[in-house]
Amino acid sequence: MDDLILKSGQRAKIKTDSVNLFYGSFQALKNVTMDIQECAITAIIGPSGCGKSSLLRLFNRMNDPIPGVRVEGKILLDDTSIYDKSMDVVALKKRVGMVFQKPNPFPMSVYDNMVFGPRHHGIKQKARLDEIVESYLSQVALWDELKDKLKGSAFDLSPGQQQRLCIARALAVEPEVLLMDESCSALDPESTMQVEGLMEELAKKYTILIVTHSMEQAARVSHMTAFMMMDEDRAGTLVEYAPTEQIFANPKDKRTEDYITGRFG
Amino acid sequence: MKSFKEKLTERVFLLIALSTLSVLALITVFIFIKGMPIIAKVGIIDFVFGMKWAPSQGYYGIFPMIVGSVSVTIGAAIVGVPIAICCSIFLAEFAPVKLRNIFRPAIQLLAAIPSVVYGFWGVLFVVPAIRKYLGGPGLSILAGSIILGIMILPTIISITEVSLLALPRHYKDGALALGLTQWQTIRSLLLPAAKSGIVAAVILGLGRAIGETMAVIMVLGNAVALPHSVLDPVRTLTTNIGIEMGYASGEHQQALFATGIVLFVIIMILNATAQYITRKR
Ligand SMILES: Nc1ncnc2c1ncn2[C@@H]1O[C@H](COP(=O)(O)OP(=O)(O)OP(=O)(O)O)[C@@H](O)[C@H]1O
Ligand SMILES: [Mg+2]
Numbered sequence: 001m002d003d004l005i006l007k008s009g010q011r012a013k014i015k016t017d018s019v020n021l022f023y024g025s026f027q028a029l030k031n032v033t034m035d036i037q038e039c040a041i042t043a044i045i046g047p048s049g050c051g052k053s054s055l056l057r058l059f060n061r062m063n064d065p066i067p068g069v070r071v072e073g074k075i076l077l078d079d080t081s082i083y084d085k086s087m088d089v090v091a092l093k094k095r096v097g098m099v100f101q102k103p104n105p106f107p108m109s110v111y112d113n114m115v116f117g118p119r120h121h122g123i124k125q126k127a128r129l130d131e132i133v134e135s136y137l138s139q140v141a142l143w144d145e146l147k148d149k150l151k152g153s154a155f156d157l158s159p160g161q162q163q164r165l166c167i168a169r170a171l172a173v174e175p176e177v178l179l180m181d182e183s184c185s186a187l188d189p190e191s192t193m194q195v196e197g198l199m200e201e202l203a204k205k206y207t208i209l210i211v212t213h214s215m216e217q218a219a220r221v222s223h224m225t226a227f228m229m230m231d232e233d234r235a236g237t238l239v240e241y242a243p244t245e246q247i248f249a250n251p252k253d254k255r256t257e258d259y260i261t262g263r264f265g
Numbered sequence: 266m267k268s269f270k271e272k273l274t275e276r277v278f279l280l281i282a283l284s285t286l287s288v289l290a291l292i293t294v295f296i297f298i299k300g301m302p303i304i305a306k307v308g309i310i311d312f313v314f315g316m317k318w319a320p321s322q323g324y325y326g327i328f329p330m331i332v333g334s335v336s337v338t339i340g341a342a343i344v345g346v347p348i349a350i351c352c353s354i355f356l357a358e359f360a361p362v363k364l365r366n367i368f369r370p371a372i373q374l375l376a377a378i379p380s381v382v383y384g385f386w387g388v389l390f391v392v393p394a395i396r397k398y399l400g401g402p403g404l405s406i407l408a409g410s411i412i413l414g415i416m417i418l419p420t421i422i423s424i425t426e427v428s429l430l431a432l433p434r435h436y437k438d439g440a441l442a443l444g445l446t447q448w449q450t451i452r453s454l455l456l457p458a459a460k461s462g463i464v465a466a467v468i469l470g471l472g473r474a475i476g477e478t479m480a481v482i483m484v485l486g487n488a489v490a491l492p493h494s495v496l497d498p499v500r501t502l503t504t505n506i507g508i509e510m511g512y513a514s515g516e517h518q519q520a521l522f523a524t525g526i527v528l529f530v531i532i533m534i535l536n537a538t539a540q541y542i543t544r545k546r
Contacts, residue, residue: 067361090444093444094443100442102435104436107436107458108441120444170442173444183431
């Protein structure tokens with residue numbers, strides 16, 4: 001993986017070095033080493049249970065509250081080690097946003113959902129908050145649809161709208177990295193296309209990591225693809241990591257080829 | 266087609282269910298039949314707002330006792346609700362499983378202590394402490410509020426904890442992922458989201474407080490007069506019935522049933538409100 005050629009002019013936003021993750025005595029990730037490009041979309045694919053979500057959740061330390069969780073190895077975000085004792089985990093989560101599998105709007109209005117993060121990070125002026133709502137809803141192409149329904153409950157939106165609202169809500173705290181764990185799996189094809197279009201747009205400014213079970217989606221939107229699998233101890237390992245065209249056109253590893261051609265799991 | 270046996274079992278269960286319902290109906294009807302005549306005679310306004318309670322002279326005004334019940338209940342809320350809510354937040358959000366498994370049954374045990382034991386403890390410790398450090402007779406609204414505040418903890422804690430735990434996990438994850446601290450997440454997302462459950466918990470707790478008799482008889486002093494401070498003794502609707510029922514007869518007895526009607530109505534309103542609030546979401 002060392003010989004990986006990054007897209008010209010781009011640097012690694014996140015670097016992992018020999019990362020192991022344990023849930024109690026169970027090892028969920030083994031020796032994962034990968035560099036994640038800044039301002040690009042990196043897709044993580046692999047069979048169910050191979051540790052894709054676990055890996056993603058390492059990057060914003062969402063695994064921390066799980067009892068018995070243990071991380072070994074190094075994970076660097078812009079060259080600061082995020083598992084360092086001195087790391088401010090709350091500040092890290094501001095820099096690394098996350099969108100979940102199921103749209104998870106909070107039980108409040110569209111407006112309150114949007115300003116939920118910023119408000120807690122100290123922005124109080126109404127004018128500034130209004131500006132944030134408009135600007136980020138516009139980024140996810142919801143502003144025109146919702147500008148007259150800002151006071152309405154976020155639960156009244158369609159699932160596709162809800163997911164885009166959740167993306168906008170995550171963007172509103174101005175993260176640098178966006179983690180998306182199967183964020184289209186609960187959406188209909190049309191909303192999926194919309195969100196994918198949005199990802200491509202966002203990749204100009206943000207570093208995006210997606211986990212997906214859809215090979216087509218990975219091929220369509222991502223620049224880099226990581227293929228993971230469980231080894232014989234059921235621990236997740238990184239099998240192949242390369243530019244997306246290369247993974248899908250001529251995978252180096254037999255197991256990758258089997259997986260993407262559907263001969264596996 | 267259901268078999269005959271199946272139908273029969275169904276009927277039997279229905280009958281048993283109905284019989285519990287009929288007990289409720291019977292008690293209600295009984296209290297109302299016994300109590301309504303005196304309310305009709307005295308007049309509902311004079312009965313509820315009358316200041317003088319002197320059965321031997323034919324005065325039946327229960328206003329001081331309504332004030333007594335309400336003040337002790339509010340006092341219990343002030344003492345108990347903050348503790349109960351903090352406790353449920355701790356149990357639902359912070360406590361490690363091991364600690365939770367110790368705490369939860371311990372709190373349920375509070376509910377199993379007979380109220381006379383609470384009263385006894387109040388008389389032995391709370392009342393003398395108030396007399397010594399704050400003055401007055403010790404037997405007081407404050408003493409009752411402290412005892413009741415503790416007695417309502419299990420009700421409020423268990424319902425609040427359940428409504429916090431019932432919130433979808435992804436609310437919390439979503440807020441934490443936005444960079445909120447755990448405490449910010451609880452305060453601005455989880456508590457508001459569980460609001461209806463918490464309000465219902467508090468109302469049910471207050472219903473329990475206003476209906477409690479034995480413990481408060483022992484610590485309230487039971488004077489029929491409007492209190493001027495929390496250190497004054499009061500009599501509540503329940504204690505009025507508990508104290509006088511043993512020797513009352515005639516109109517006096519009817520007036521005690523009528524006191525029961527007022528209590529019954531207050532508790533019904535509280536429970537209906539709690540049900541309405543929980544159902545609404
Ligand atoms: N909180 C946890 N405690 C213990 N084990 C866990 C926990 N979360 C995940 N695991 C285990 O870690 C392994 C990887 O899980 P993970 O959810 O990361 O897989 P995944 O690749 O995202 O799977 P899927 O495609 O089904 O979402 C699995 O064996 C899973 O059982
Ligand atoms: Mg997953």
